Amino acid sequence: MVDFGSLGDKAKEFADSDKGEQVTDGALQKADDAASTATGGKFDDKIDDARTAADGKIGQ
Incomplete structure (x- = not known):
């Protein structure tokens, strides 16, 4: 079974990395452009x- 708590922690760690x-900046820019x-x-x-x-709430 998938441990969603751990998965969420890993996603946050990734978003906080350089x-x-x-990645998140690029995705937000694409959404902005669309x-x-x-x-x-x-x-x-x-x-x-x-x-x-949104950028202020996601990642670093």
Whole structure:
């Protein structure tokens, strides 16, 4: 059986590493770009604020 507590700890450790930070930053940027494209750039300021807030909660 999978130990989800241990799995969560490992995911947090990865997100807090330099490599994890690069991965999460890249994923957040792709999501930012997709949202911007989908809205025609109309809400870029709000999308950027959301990406910045999410980045502050994930990783280092």
